[in-house]
C-alpha cells in the first residue's frame with residue numbers, strides 16, 4: 482500500500498511519499514503511546530534524527546516556525562535588536578524575529594544559489610545586528626564558509642533555516658548543522674513529513690537546555706511539581722507525528738533519491754532551453770531539490786504570475802518564486818521598505834521570473850514529460 486491520496490488529473494506541486502511503514506508506526510503510536518509510553522516515539526525520532534544529522538542535541542517541535550522563535554528567544558534577542566534574513570524566503574523565516582520584538586533586516590540573495598549573499602549581509606551589518614538566518618532555499622546551500630566567518634568576526638549568532646533542506650549537504654556536512662541552531666520543517670509539502678512538525682538541532686548544550694525550558698511554559702525538563710518559573714511557550718510535537726517522522730527517517734535515503742531523480746528528469750527535458758536555469762549545485766554542495774525551480778531569462782519579458790496561470794490552465798500546479806519579503810503588504814511599514822529594491826536587486830530580479838515546478842514525491846516521469854512539454858511550448862511562444 483502507498484498513499485491514499487485520490488488520483489487527480491491535475492499535477493500537484495508538492496506532496497509526500499507514505500508507505501505501510503508510516504501507517505504501522507502511526508498505528509502503534511495511537512494505540513500505545515499513552516501513560517508511561519507517551520514519549521517513546523519522540524525519543525526514538527529525536528535519537529534517530531540526531532544520528533542522521535551528526536548533531537548531539539535535537540528536539541522535535543510542532544513546526545519550524547516555533548523552532549526559529551525558540552532559537553531567537555533562547556539567545557535573548559529582543560526589542561532594539563536586528564536580525565538579517567534573506568529577501569527571498571517564506572515569511573516564516575522573518576516572522577519570529579518580530580515575535581521577539583526585534584527587526585528583520587532584508588539582505589540580497591546570490592544569483593547562482595538563490596540563497597543569502599554573504600557580501601550583502603556584510604553591507605547590512607550594524608551595531609544592532611544580533612543574528613543572521615540563512616535559508617537553504619529549495620534545498621540549495623548558501624556559502625556557509627563566508628557566512629560563518631562573518632558571524633564569528635562580528636560575534637553574532639547564525640541560525641540555519643533548514644526548513645526545506647532534507648537531502649542537502651555542504652562540503653560533506655548535512656544541512657541543519659551549520660549554526661548555533663538549525664531548524665527543520667516537516668510540513669506536508671516537505672521531503673520528510675510529519676504532517677505538520679519541525680525540529681531544532683544544536684551542538685550547544687546550554688542553549689539546548691534553555692530551549693527545552695522555554696518550549697514547556699518555563700519548566701525544567703523532568704519537573705514534576707508544576708511551578709513555572711517563567712512565562713514562556715508550549716511547543717511540542719505529538720507522538721503520532723513523531724511516529725510518522727521515525728518511519729520517514731528510516732526511508733530518508735529513498736526520499737532524497739526520489740527528489741534527485743525528479744530533478745534529473747527535468748534537467749534532461751529542459752536542457753534544450755538555454756533560457757531556463759534550474760536549481761544550482763555548486764562544487765562541494767549537494768542540493769536537496771525540495772522544489773524543482775525554473776528561473777528564465779529576463780529577455781523573455783515573462784512574469785511569473787502569467788506563467789503560473791498558463792500552467793494552471795493546463796492542469797499543472799506551480800508556485801511563485803518567493804516574493805521579496807520587503808515587497809509584501811505584511812512589511813508595508815518596514816523602515817527599509819523604500820530602499821529594499823535598490824539594495825537587493827538580485828532578489829527583486831530573480832523573484833520576478835521564477836516558478837516552483839511540480840516536485841511531489843509521487844510525480845511520475847510521464848507527468849514530468851507533460852510539464853516540460855507544456856512549459857517548453859509556453860516559453861517558445863515568447864522567444
Ligand SMILES: Cc1ncc(COP(=O)(O)O)c(C=O)c1O
Nearest residue numbers: 544545546571573574644666668
Ligand atoms: C524557508 C522556510 N522557513 C520556515 C518555514 C516554516 O515551516 P513550518 O511551516 O513548519 O513552520 C518554511 C515552511 O515552508 C520554509 O519554507
